[in-house]
Amino acid sequence: MGLRPIKFRILELFLDEKEHWNYEIVSKVQKEYDMQGNFQRDSINFDIIELASGGMLKDVEQKVDEDGTHKKGFLLHKYVITDFGKTRSSDACIRYV
Amino acid sequence: MDLQSLKKQESKRKISKGYMWAFFCAIFWGIWYLPGTVVWVLNPFDEMQSAIAATNGAEASLIITAVLITAFNALTVMLALMLWNGVLGKFGELKRTIKEFNPCSKWFFLASIFGGPMAILGSFIAMGFIGGAFAAVAALLYPVIGSVLAYYWYGEKISKRAAMGIGVIILGGITIFGGGLINELSSGNVQWIGYLGGLMAAAGWGIEGAVAGKGLDISEPDVGLTLRFVGENIIWWIIIVPVLALIGYPMYSFALQAFEPMTMLVLIFAGITFGFCYVCWYKSFPLIGVGRGQGIGNLYGLFAIIFIFLFFGDAPEWTILLGGALCVAGSFVMITEDSSELETLRGD
Incomplete structure (x- = not known):
């Protein structure tokens, strides 16, 4: 099966119910979808923000990006999937693999 | 910095960006009523109206003409959005999303039914029967429907302030519709279909926002929007226009005449303003929430009245001004809440 929409993939990565930092997810998706560059990086990060504001991910921890892992001087966020996120994932037939 | x-x-940056997107949405949306009003007097739509009026009566002819105008509007919006996706490099995501018919696309198609044949057709009908200012201001009622549906469907919170704002908007709506109706009732000539168009616009956009939210929350908004307009084009060009042509209305002969430079220019202008008003609208939602995004977007009513006055010199009835002012005031009551309430938009 080919690649699924990016937000589907992000939810899929969170379905292990572990906490993940946004930069880990972003760089993973960038590699998988071959989306290089800062514009694509921010665009994928915005997808995560949208999922969080939609109540599917929960922001559990923040730290300052001191050494520019993602974007220097900005906040890094750690997210975990919510029950609503799991429901929406199963609506969309996304399973943890 | 700690x-x-x-x-x-x-959080401040997020909120101000969200408000900025919503504000741009309001400006584009307000401008859209200019081409939307002008297009009625251009070839071939003016000829179409008088040709059908001669055989089927004035009211039927206005509605059939509104259908063709809405269909062209959907077409130019889709083209503008395709261009936008091309610039952002999102065609790949577009393909990936369209394949996921069940979880995403079906909601966009449902949204396109409420957005297109209900809201946009209703707006054009209201513009044609009553006027641009009325059409713009009547649709201001949509956040009321949007907020209530969002509350029942996905538990988006409605704060006390938001509820107060909704109350003020409803008062405004009563003024807009009531004022015009009382005037016309006394003269004995009520443009019922025009008022129905205004209500269709408000209900359609309110429902669309809530329905599209279901597919949009798990897809890219730029892509989702384009799919929503692809859906609308299918509804118009593959279902409604051919059906009307089969019944015997001269849809195709007039549609082909629309490819005149001036008419095309106005239609493209409508497509660009409408397409980008939608883009901005949806960009604001994850940042400030659907209710607030729609609330600020509501300033379009004010912009529409200003633009219509500047370009056409039409001053609207005082009831439209008062009602519109109430709706905009209500939108502001909805959004000027404490930022602490903004941190979590949905209950979890």
């Missing part, structure tokens, strides 16, 4: 102040800064 964590706490950086957090505050980030």
Whole structure:
């Protein structure tokens, strides 16, 4: 099966119910979808923000990006999937693999 | 900078960006009523109206003409959005999303039914029967429907202030519709279909926002929007226009005449303003929430009245001005809440 929409993939990565930092997810998706560059990086990060504001991910921890892992001087966020996120994932037939 | 102040800064940035998107949405949306009004007097739509009026009566002819105008509007919006996706490099995501018919696309098609044949057709009908200012201001009622549906469907919170704002908007709506109706009732000539168009616009956009939210929350908004307009084009060009042509209305002969430079220019202008008003609208939702995004977007009513006055010199009835002012005031009551309430938009 080919690649699924990016937000589907992000939810899929969170379905292990572990906490993940946004930069880990972003760089993973960038590699998988071959989306290089800062514009694509921010665009994928915005997808995560949208999922969080939609109540599917929960922001559990923040730290300052001191050494520019993602974007220097900005906040890094750690997210975990919510029950609503799991429901929406199963609506969309996304399973943890 | 320490964590706490950086957090505050980030939340501030998010909120101000969200408001900026919503504000741009309002400007584009307000401008859209200019081409939307002008297109009625251009070839071939003016000829079409008088040709059908001669055989089927004035009211039927207005509605059939509104259908063709809405269909062209959907076409130019889709083209503008395709261009936008091309610039952002999102065609790949577009393909991936369209394949996921069940979880995403079906909601966009449902949204396109409420957005297109209900809201946009209703707006054009209201513009044709009553006027641009009325059409613009009547649709201001949509956040009421949007907020209530969002509350029942996905538990988006409605704060006390938001509820107050909704109350003020409803008062405004009563003024807009009531004022015009009382005037016309006394003269004995009520344009019922025009008022129905206004209500269709408000209900359609309110429902669309809530329905599209279901597919949009798990897809890219730029892509989702384009699919929503692809859906609308299918509804118009593959279902409704051919059906009307089969019944015997001269849809195709007039549609082909629309490819005149002036008419095309106005239609493209409508497509660009409408397409980008939608883009901005949806960009604001994850940042400030659907209710607030729609609330600020509501300033379009004010912009529409200003633009219509500047370009056509039409001053609207005082009831439309008062009602519109109430709706905009209500939108502001909805959004000027404490930023602490903004941090979590949905209950979890």
